[in-house]
Amino acid sequence: MILKALINAFLVALLAVASGAALAMQTVTLSVPDMSCSTCPIQVRQALSKVRGVSKASASLETKEAVVTYDESKTNVEALMKATADIGFPSTLKR
Numbered sequence: 001m002i003l004k005a006l007i008n009a010f011l012v013a014l015l016a017v018a019s020g021a022a023l024a025m026q027t028v029t030l031s032v033p034d035m036s037c038s039t040c041p042i043q044v045r046q047a048l049s050k051v052r053g054v055s056k057a058s059a060s061l062e063t064k065e066a067v068v069t070y071d072e073s074k075t076n077v078e079a080l081m082k083a084t085a086d087i088g089f090p091s092t093l094k095r
């Protein structure tokens with residue numbers, strides 16, 4: 001059946017697009033040990049948010065960590081670590 005073959009081809013294409021999009025997005029946890037007061041995480045979050053390709057960033061004083069979701073085709077962990085270091089908060093990749 002041609003119709004069935006067409007539907008199968010469509011579903012395969014849809015899956016490829018969906019998994020491709022999922023692969024491009026990466027979430028990492030950065031250790032930011034120098035955050036010491038409640039405004040530090042705000043600065044760190046803002047610096048990370050400004051990096052091209054970052055779609056989501058959060059930072060916590062309690063855990064001294066920042067969690068960043070970014071597009072792998074637009075930026076990388078090195079650029080994220082540089083962004084925090086540039087505002088005085090050196091960071092390292094947690095996992």
Ligand SMILES: [Cu+2]
Pocket residue numbers: 035036037038039040041
């Ligand atoms: Cu502070």
